[in-house]
Amino acid sequence: MPRWLSIAVAGIPGRVGLALVAVALVVATGGPVVAPFRHTALVGPILQGPSAKHVLGTDQLGRDVLSRVLYGGRSVLLLPACAVVLAFALGGVLGLLAGYRGGRIDQLVTRAADILMSVPPLLLVMVLVIPLGTSDVVLIATTGIWFAPRIVRIVRAATASVCTKDYVLAARVRGESTASILWNEVTPNITGTLLAEVALRLNYAIIFITTLNFLGVGVQPPSSDWGLMVSEGRAYLGHRPLISIIPALMIGALAIGVNLLSDQIAAHLARNVQESSRL
Amino acid sequence: MRFPWVRITGTIVRRTAFAALTVWIVSLVVFGALNILPADPTTAALGPEATPEMRAAYRHLMNLDLPPIPRYLRWAGGMLRGDFGISVVSRNPIGPELAQRAALTAVLGLASLLLSVVLALPLAVRSARRAGRLFDVTISAAAIAVSAVPEFVVAIGMIVVFVSGLRAFPVSSNGIAEGDLGALVLPVLTLTLGAAAYVFRHARVSVIETMSAPYVRTAVLNGFSPARILWFHVMPNAAVVVVNAVALNAITLLSGVIVVESVFGYPGLGQLLVQALVANDFPKIEAVAVVTTALLVVINLLADGVVLILDPRLRTQVASAPR
Numbered sequence: 001m002p003r004w005l006s007i008a009v010a011g012i013p014g015r016v017g018l019a020l021v022a023v024a025l026v027v028a029t030g031g032p033v034v035a036p037f038r039h040t041a042l043v044g045p046i047l048q049g050p051s052a053k054h055v056l057g058t059d060q061l062g063r064d065v066l067s068r069v070l071y072g073g074r075s076v077l078l079l080p081a082c083a084v085v086l087a088f089a090l091g092g093v094l095g096l097l098a099g100y101r102g103g104r105i106d107q108l109v110t111r112a113a114d115i116l117m118s119v120p121p122l123l124l125v126m127v128l129v130i131p132l133g134t135s136d137v138v139l140i141a142t143t144g145i146w147f148a149p150r151i152v153r154i155v156r157a158a159t160a161s162v163c164t165k166d167y168v169l170a171a172r173v174r175g176e177s178t179a180s181i182l183w184n185e186v187t188p189n190i191t192g193t194l195l196a197e198v199a200l201r202l203n204y205a206i207i208f209i210t211t212l213n214f215l216g217v218g219v220q221p222p223s224s225d226w227g228l229m230v231s232e233g234r235a236y237l238g239h240r241p242l243i244s245i246i247p248a249l250m251i252g253a254l255a256i257g258v259n260l261l262s263d264q265i266a267a268h269l270a271r272n273v274q275e276s277s278r279l
Numbered sequence: 280m281r282f283p284w285v286r287i288t289g290t291i292v293r294r295t296a297f298a299a300l301t302v303w304i305v306s307l308v309v310f311g312a313l314n315i316l317p318a319d320p321t322t323a324a325l326g327p328e329a330t331p332e333m334r335a336a337y338r339h340l341m342n343l344d345l346p347p348i349p350r351y352l353r354w355a356g357g358m359l360r361g362d363f364g365i366s367v368v369s370r371n372p373i374g375p376e377l378a379q380r381a382a383l384t385a386v387l388g389l390a391s392l393l394l395s396v397v398l399a400l401p402l403a404v405r406s407a408r409r410a411g412r413l414f415d416v417t418i419s420a421a422a423i424a425v426s427a428v429p430e431f432v433v434a435i436g437m438i439v440v441f442v443s444g445l446r447a448f449p450v451s452s453n454g455i456a457e458g459d460l461g462a463l464v465l466p467v468l469t470l471t472l473g474a475a476a477y478v479f480r481h482a483r484v485s486v487i488e489t490m491s492a493p494y495v496r497t498a499v500l501n502g503f504s505p506a507r508i509l510w511f512h513v514m515p516n517a518a519v520v521v522v523n524a525v526a527l528n529a530i531t532l533l534s535g536v537i538v539v540e541s542v543f544g545y546p547g548l549g550q551l552l553v554q555a556l557v558a559n560d561f562p563k564i565e566a567v568a569v570v571t572t573a574l575l576v577v578i579n580l581l582a583d584g585v586v587l588i589l590d591p592r593l594r595t596q597v598a599s600a601p602r
Contacts, residue, residue: 120305
């Protein structure tokens with residue numbers, strides 16, 4: 001069993017979290033396959049309640065709510081995941097360099113990271129989409145860039161502590177290049193610490209991107225992204241609450257699942273402070 | 280120990296400078312984002328039948344005939360003097376509207392911050408003392424649920440429970456502007472829950488750790504009553520973590536405020552921002568973005584100040600960088 005999986009299922013919260021995330025994954029990837037209708041198809045009278053043909057009813061344009069929910073998971077999972085990958089790629093490289101080299105580069109990178117972290121993200125992204133548009137690439141890029149500074153700090157701290165170890169010194173004496181040292185000696189030994197951070201960042205990314213979609217500055221209609229659906233269904237909460245409630249519950253389940261997983265991993269790491277180094 | 284005036288002043292100056300830097304950077308980014316577009320705003324503002332003279336006059340009024348840097352300086356200088364520009368949509372000056380809305384947003388933010396502590400602290404202490412038992416497990420699970428989900432999910436939940444379910448509060452109203460405090464309840468409650476969950480988790484950990492510290496064990500062995508131990512030994516140290524957590528919340532509060540005002544129709548700066556964005560009212564977007572950032576940065580500074588005063592240990596440490 002892969003290591004991260006065995007950590008995850010070690011405790012009850014971890015198992016619940018894993019189950020929730022698995023459900024969300026299944027819905028997101030397999031949803032469009034089993035959906036009875038396409039998410040943009042106008043298939044019935046508007047604002048109908050649950051029925052045999054439309055298990056969750058129809059929305060304000062006459063689209064099947066169940067199908068829209070099944071189609072909507074992709075953006076909720078894919079966009080935050082890509083943003084986190086980007087953030088770790090950017091932040092990881094900068095953090096490794098800063099932690100390994102120290103001195104000027106370290107100061108420069110840390111200062112830049114601090115400044116970037118102190119600006120309000122939601123506000124800026126809402127304004128930046130005006131010139132940049134709301135394409136998936138823009139959303140991933142802005143979210144990833146905003147998360148990168150925090151990862152820079154974490155990677156830098158972890159790298160700095162690893163760089164005091166003997167095997168790094170040995171590699172340097174051997175004449176290995178910086179890139180080789182960072183990749184072969186440092187990275188394998190900081191992945192443990194990073195694992196908890198990955199899950200936590202994923203949680204924040206999901207919150208951030210679904211909030212953007214909810215506010216209308218993210219994914220646009222007629223996409224059936226869950227955040228967007230919650231926003232569109234707001235006006236009908238009294239009459240047909242399912243249009244908003246079901247996507248909201250899905251987002252909630254996914255977010256809680258990811259959070260439980262990250263707590264589980266963090267708790268595991270706190271117990272095993274001593275990491276064995278790979279030689 | 281003498282009160283370290285010099286160090287505290289240094290820390291305050293540094294934090295204030297950093298706060299000013301934040302507002303300045305936001306102003307740069309917002310101005311840059313909204314001014315690199317090549318589209319000619321005169322058509323949108325004046326309509327397609329405007330004469331060239333009208334367009335030139337409009338451009339001069341809006342400083343659009345200046346190159347970017349002088350335009351930025353004129354805009355920023357104007358704001359520092361209290362002139363926040365003129366809305367493209369309403370043709371009215373933006374300033375007066377900002378004042379009332381800023382007050383409303385400030386009320387929302389501060390009320391939520393305060394209530395989050397009032398709610399979270401007693402729960403955290405209780406949970407810590409009954410760690411692992413039913414009360415703790417239930418409340419901790421609730422805290423995880425609330426802090427993991429986006430604010431708008433909590434907001435929708437509030438609406439479903441209180442408005443559709445209990446029919447207790449209005450969903451959206453301008454009521455607050457007319458002094459109806461009932462309109463405050465749901466927005467404040469939504470923000471409070473989110474912030475309280477965060478404070479709760481940190482405070483609970485802090486109390487648990489403090490309770491197992493040697494000096495607490497000494498106090499117990501000395502025969503002090505549980506109440507005295509709680510108040511004199513455990514709480515002061517836990518309180519520091521709590522106030523720190525609260526201070527951290529002040530920045531995430533900005534995102535929460537925008538969402539909550541939008542969902543509940545609360546007439547504050549967040550709602551104004553969303554309206555301005557929808558209407559593509561650039562001067563208004565610029566002004567609201569900067570003012571909202573400034574407001575929450577100030578609230579953050581105040582919270583940081585409280586932390587500084589309360590914790591003797593922090594005064595002697597180098598000021599940590601913002602999170």
